[in-house]
Amino acid sequence: MANTAILLFAAGVWAVLGGFYRIAPSAAAFFFASQWMALPALPCQGCGPPWPGAWLPVWVLALCGLLSLGLLAAGVSRLLKLRAQRRLAGPALALGAAALLSGVLGQETLSLRLALLGMALAAALSGLMLWRGTTGAHEHWPWRTALCLPYLAISLLTLLMALFQPAYHVPGLATQLLPVALHVWIPLSLMALAVRRLWLRIAHLARHDSLTGALNRRALDEMLARARARLRRGQSFAWIVLDVDHFKQINDELGHAGGDAALRHIARLLMEECREPDAVLRLGGEEFGLLLPGCDLAGATTLATRLRRRILERPLQWEGRSVVLQASFGVSQARPELDAGDSSDALLQRSDALLYQAKASGRNCVVTEQGEVPA
Numbered sequence: 218m219a220n221t222a223i224l225l226f227a228a229g230v231w232a233v234l235g236g237f238y239r240i241a242p243s244a245a246a247f248f249f250a251s252q253w254m255a256l257p258a259l260p261c262q263g264c265g266p267p268w269p270g271a272w273l274p275v276w277v278l279a280l281c282g283l284l285s286l287g288l289l290a291a292g293v294s295r296l297l298k299l300r301a302q303r304r305l306a307g308p309a310l311a312l313g314a315a316a317l318l319s320g321v322l323g324q325e326t327l328s329l330r331l332a333l334l335g336m337a338l339a340a341a342l343s344g345l346m347l348w349r350g351t352t353g354a355h356e357h358w359p360w361r362t363a364l365c366l367p368y369l370a371i372s373l374l375t376l377l378m379a380l381f382q383p384a385y386h387v388p389g390l391a392t393q394l395l396p397v398a399l400h401v402w403i404p405l406s407l408m409a410l411a412v413r414r415l416w417l418r419i420a421h422l423a424r425h426d427s428l429t430g431a432l433n434r435r436a437l438d439e440m441l442a443r444a445r446a447r448l449r450r451g452q453s454f455a456w457i458v459l460d461v462d463h464f465k466q467i468n469d470e471l472g473h474a475g476g477d478a479a480l481r482h483i484a485r486l487l488m489e490e491c492r493e494p495d496a497v498l499r500l501g502g503e504e505f506g507l508l509l510p511g512c513d514l515a516g517a518t519t520l521a522t523r524l525r526r527r528i529l530e531r532p533l534q535w536e537g538r539s540v541v542l543q544a545s546f547g548v549s550q551a552r553p554e555l556d557a558g559d560s561s562d563a564l565l566q567r568s569d570a571l572l573y574q575a576k577a578s579g580r581n582c583v584v585t586e587q588g589e590v591p592a
């Protein structure tokens with residue numbers, strides 16, 4: 218009864234998360250279905266009514282278990298946006314079909330063995346996808362291990378049952394542990410993963426421009442504060458501001474979607490050309506900024522000159538047309554006496570003035586604190 222209640226509660230939580238809050242809705246739908254399929258499939262020794270599985274032949278229960286684990290694997294692949302591992306998913310499906318056929322033909326023990334083998338594969342598949350899908354900077358190994366361990370346990374247990382004890386109940390300690398792993402830890406850990414992914418996405422959106430993927434103004438404020446603190450300790454930084462030339466004309470000719478594509482194109486070029494500590498920011502409209510920690514005026518000028526050329530050389534490809542873009546640049550280096558104050562925006566103002574000069578002297582050029590750079 219307790220297991221059934223936990224299971225129905227988890228199904229309800231997935232329905233609310235996916236259906237109401239739209240958190241990973243397709244993955245939540247698979248998890249919801251998986252919870253329902255697990256209801257009759259719970260391996261339970263000597264359970265009678267009202268246990269839903271009490272009325273069904275044992276090979277049907279095992280098939281429900283396989284289906285439940287298959288839906289779980291599908292949900293994991295949707296949640297982590299991974300393609301299911303065909304080498305495991307294909308055989309698990311084939312085992313399910315063979316188990317169904319042999320059950321219908323009256324070969325119950327064979328059907329049970331095949332379904333248990335399928336369950337071992339499906340559980341291994343989910344564990345493998347979770348391990349691979351959570352590899353990265355944000356997930357630490359103890360958390361990843363805790364996520365994957367129950368799948369490994371289920372996989373091993375069902376494999377042993379298939380090979381040595383083809384009966385649909387689990388002996389000894391495993392009788393207690395398996396339902397806990399299946400119905401408590403797996404839904405809880407998957408819910409935590411879904412919510413954590415959403416939180417990371419929100420944190421990403423708060424600092425990035427949704428059109429171009431470049432950092433936004435809020436990120437600029439944080440990065441400038443850190444750069445000013447380093448400036449006070451003697452490490453300089455440089456700032457490049459650039460504005461796409463005649464962007465209104467591009468919008469008029471290509472339409473707003475074409476203008477947006479031009480902005481994404483420019484942002485991609487800037488990101489390709491920058492080094493690891495450099496930050497590419499969209500300041501608004503067609504204006505971008507580059508914050509270059511540890512860089513002096515000469516380095517920033519070299520980069521701006523390279524960017525100006527690269528933008529000219531790599532036209533935007535839009536609806537079969539090749540559209541040449543160009544931009545004007547203002548470049549300055551931070552100075553401790555002017556720019557180290559907590560809320561000083563003198564550096565940005567100097568660069569804006571240089572950008573204005575670049576526009577005034579014909580556009581498509583780089584103007585630094587030492588004058589215009591020859592083309």
Ligand SMILES: Nc1nc2c(ncn2[C@@H]2O[C@H](COP(=O)(O)OP(=O)(O)OP(=O)(O)O)[C@@H](O)[C@H]2O)c(=O)[nH]1
Pocket residue numbers: 428460461462463464465466468472473474475476477480501502503576580
């Ligand atoms: N497609 C698109 N257009 C935008 C976006 N933000 C601003 N704009 C447009 O960008 C245009 C900027 O025009 P202007 O400020 O006159 O600048 P410009 O035509 O580039 O002229 P110069 O900077 O002097 O070379 C305006 O038409 C804005 O509507 C955006 O996110 N997407």
